[in-house]
Amino acid sequence: MSVVAADVAPAAPQPGARPVLRCADLRRSFGERVAVDGVGFEIAPGETYGLLGPNGAGKTTTISMICGLLRRDAGEVFVDGRPIDIGSTSAKGAIGYVPQDLAIYPDLSARENLRFFGRLQHLRGRDLERRVDGVLDVIALSDRAKDRVESFSGGMKRRLNIGIGLLHGPRLLVLDEPTVGVDPQSRNAILSSIADLESEGMAILYTTHYMEEAERLCDRIGIIDEGRIQAEGTRRELVELIGGRDRVTLVASGPLGQAAVEIRALDPRIDEVTAGDGAIEILVTEARSILPAILSTAASAGATIRTVEVVEPDLEAVFLHLTGKALRD
Amino acid sequence: MSTLAIAQVNLVRLLRDRTALFFIFLLPVVLIVVLGTVYGGRTAPRLGVVSAGSGALGADLVKALAGGHMRLEIRDFASEADLRSSVERGTLELGLVIPPGYDATLRGGGDARVTVLAQPGRVLALEQGVGSAVAAESAIVGAARLAQARTGARFDDALAAARAAAAGVAGVQVSVEDSGKRIFPTDIGMFSLGAQSQLILFMFLTSMTAATQLILTRQLGVSRRMLSTPTSIATILFGEMLGRFGVAMIQGLFIVLLSAFVFGVDWGDPFAAGVLIVMFALVGTGAAMVVGAFANNPDQAGTFGVFVGMALGALGGAMVPIEVFGEPMRTIAHVTPHAWAIEGFRTLVFDRGGIVEVAPQLGVLGAMALCLLAVATVKLRRQIVGG
Numbered sequence: 001m002s003v004v005a006a007d008v009a010p011a012a013p014q015p016g017a018r019p020v021l022r023c024a025d026l027r028r029s030f031g032e033r034v035a036v037d038g039v040g041f042e043i044a045p046g047e048t049y050g051l052l053g054p055n056g057a058g059k060t061t062t063i064s065m066i067c068g069l070l071r072r073d074a075g076e077v078f079v080d081g082r083p084i085d086i087g088s089t090s091a092k093g094a095i096g097y098v099p100q101d102l103a104i105y106p107d108l109s110a111r112e113n114l115r116f117f118g119r120l121q122h123l124r125g126r127d128l129e130r131r132v133d134g135v136l137d138v139i140a141l142s143d144r145a146k147d148r149v150e151s152f153s154g155g156m157k158r159r160l161n162i163g164i165g166l167l168h169g170p171r172l173l174v175l176d177e178p179t180v181g182v183d184p185q186s187r188n189a190i191l192s193s194i195a196d197l198e199s200e201g202m203a204i205l206y207t208t209h210y211m212e213e214a215e216r217l218c219d220r221i222g223i224i225d226e227g228r229i230q231a232e233g234t235r236r237e238l239v240e241l242i243g244g245r246d247r248v249t250l251v252a253s254g255p256l257g258q259a260a261v262e263i264r265a266l267d268p269r270i271d272e273v274t275a276g277d278g279a280i281e282i283l284v285t286e287a288r289s290i291l292p293a294i295l296s297t298a299a300s301a302g303a304t305i306r307t308v309e310v311v312e313p314d315l316e317a318v319f320l321h322l323t324g325k326a327l328r329d
Numbered sequence: 330m331s332t333l334a335i336a337q338v339n340l341v342r343l344l345r346d347r348t349a350l351f352f353i354f355l356l357p358v359v360l361i362v363v364l365g366t367v368y369g370g371r372t373a374p375r376l377g378v379v380s381a382g383s384g385a386l387g388a389d390l391v392k393a394l395a396g397g398h399m400r401l402e403i404r405d406f407a408s409e410a411d412l413r414s415s416v417e418r419g420t421l422e423l424g425l426v427i428p429p430g431y432d433a434t435l436r437g438g439g440d441a442r443v444t445v446l447a448q449p450g451r452v453l454a455l456e457q458g459v460g461s462a463v464a465a466e467s468a469i470v471g472a473a474r475l476a477q478a479r480t481g482a483r484f485d486d487a488l489a490a491a492r493a494a495a496a497g498v499a500g501v502q503v504s505v506e507d508s509g510k511r512i513f514p515t516d517i518g519m520f521s522l523g524a525q526s527q528l529i530l531f532m533f534l535t536s537m538t539a540a541t542q543l544i545l546t547r548q549l550g551v552s553r554r555m556l557s558t559p560t561s562i563a564t565i566l567f568g569e570m571l572g573r574f575g576v577a578m579i580q581g582l583f584i585v586l587l588s589a590f591v592f593g594v595d596w597g598d599p600f601a602a603g604v605l606i607v608m609f610a611l612v613g614t615g616a617a618m619v620v621g622a623f624a625n626n627p628d629q630a631g632t633f634g635v636f637v638g639m640a641l642g643a644l645g646g647a648m649v650p651i652e653v654f655g656e657p658m659r660t661i662a663h664v665t666p667h668a669w670a671i672e673g674f675r676t677l678v679f680d681r682g683g684i685v686e687v688a689p690q691l692g693v694l695g696a697m698a699l700c701l702l703a704v705a706t707v708k709l710r711r712q713i714v715g716g
Contacts, residue, residue: 097557103550119334120558
């Protein structure tokens with residue numbers, strides 16, 4: 001799947017331009033449970049913003065409020081300068097929403113699904129047919145346009161799911177975990193096409209719990225957990241939050257406290273050492289070069305080391321640092 | 330336009346479902362034909378007659394039976410064996426065998442014997458009625474033979490004189506009067522009752538079938554996706570309602586038009602019948618929306634919908650005519666929309682009523698539709714916008 005950028009020049013993110021999406025202080029509770037607690041961010045034209053967080057972090061609830069699908073308890077959303085709420089029908093035309101579920105009719109053909117959602121976007125006649133043909137090309141389903149969706153593979157259904165969101169040329173494309181359950185080949189194709197869309201100047205909000213997708217696609221990333229944005233920035237900015245340091249985890253037994261003290265004193269590149277329940281966590285610059293000395297010191301302090309894990313700085317490490325848990329927890 | 334798009338997609342999806350097509354277009358026709366053929370509109374008792382070779386007097390006897398007050402439907406049979414078989418199988422209420430030579434025997438002064446065939450214990454009154462008619466005809470023949478013997482006139486002249494005298498002789502007149510209304514008029518077509526019942530039964534059942542689509546649309550997340558477009562929640566709900574209403578109307582119009590043009594069924598005042606169908610379609614729409622809103626999955630909706638449709642159909646007189654219900658059941662039946670709709674059609678077809686005469690039924694059906702649609706709207710709205 002690839003997007004042909006016919007007469008649209010590739011556009012770089014325009015942080016100074018008026019944001020396509022601006023949301024602030026979004027809050028939503030379900031009974032006693034707070035799902036989203038003060039989330040806010042902006043997305044500029046041509047920018048891809050990733051919401052990275054584990055399942056249940058509040059990504060879909062945030063997206064639902066942004067797309068006007070869910071009432072919010074507080075906060076505000078503006079898309080292309082216009083406020084969005086459940087009743088903001090005309091303003092929703094600026095949004096292309098691609099839900100995590102395959103929200104398509106399996107007993108209709110690909111073309112019929114596109115036509116149906118096109119009509120809901122107030123597209124008519126030749127314009128509708130032209131756009132349907134264009135999207136079918138983009139999602140590489142032109143030769144299967146008349147086939148019922150129920151006969152499609154999972155990847156083809158995902159592509160159609162995305163195509164429906166593109167049909168009306170939205171200013172903001174909202175993709176909620178679009179690659180869940182997709183085989184690696186189709187995932188790669190989907191990610192490539194999304195990257196192409198960004199280059200066409202579309203603002204994209206992308207939620208995922210796959211770190212590698214966020215790193216590959218997103219200009220900026222908001223790390224979300226327990227309904228709050230824990231940190232936000234470019235990948236580089238986020239990694240710098242943990243000082244660009246490697247994290248070494250020694251799963252061990254014995255006098256771990258004593259071992260931690262001795263490791264801390266070993267080298268000035270070792271910034272932080274904490275002894276916990278059956279493990280020593282070490283934040284260190286250039287872990288690979290200093291690792292033998294660390295292991296030797298721990299052993300000489302009487303610790304019995306069972307496993308060693310070295311995590312070089314990436315978004316997973318940032319997430320771990322910020323929340324104390326892994327993305328896939 | 331979005332409303333129409335949503336309604337249209339519902340219709341397209343339903344018409345692609347082969348099972349639904351069977352229930353919408355084939356089964357009702359089969360049932361109308363079967364019910365019409367077996368039970369439809371027949372009110373005259375059937376008398377089978379074997380009269381080959383019985384002569385003019387045999388023909389006179391058959392004519393007297395056909396023209397009598399019993400309004401018999403006479404069917405000719407070639408042999409006594411065939412006649413006996415039909416009586417035994419119950420396709421005839423009664424059989425009459427007039428032997429060959431009946432005419433010659435009577436003219437010659439002999440005794441002729443006719444045989445009446447009936448199942449034991451059945452239609453005693455009818456049996457006696459036929460016996461009386463035979464006796465009356467026999468009395469005229471006896472009078473003619475007496476006149477022939479006394480005056481020497483020809484038998485045919487004496488018979489004509491006896492018939493003329495029998496008509497003019499004063500005696501005991503038995504007058505038969507109808508007490509109360511006939512349950513069903515005698516002039517309705519054989520398919521009329523079946524068509525009315527099947528119309529009501531299947532409009533409701535088909536609506537219920539369409540409820541499963543609503544659940545699928547919800548479960549697939551298509552409803553929420555619609556809300557992400559420039560489409561209001563009211564438009565989405567109205568579109569879904571319109572889709573279900575369209576399904577019910579297609580079912581209704583199919584049965585009405587087919588039964589009218591193919592089977593000659595009379596539906597009464599077209600305008601009033603149309604309004605009645607629209608009102609009942611709205612009730613079906615409301616019921617389908619309620620099931621679609623409250624059921625958890627399509628299987629549950631399908632099972633529950635068919636059960637409710639059949640139960641209400643049976644209770645409301647769409648399977649067995651409501652007229653044969655006892656009084657308490659007839660009152661209870663009116664908790665169903667089916668009973669009101671059927672009552673409306675009876676008024677239009679049997680009593681030749683119009684829109685004014687069916688206004689009470691229309692009012693009740695309208696109120697039922699309004700309540701069901703209101704409940705479904707509130708529930709679906711909550712579901713789509715997530716509370």
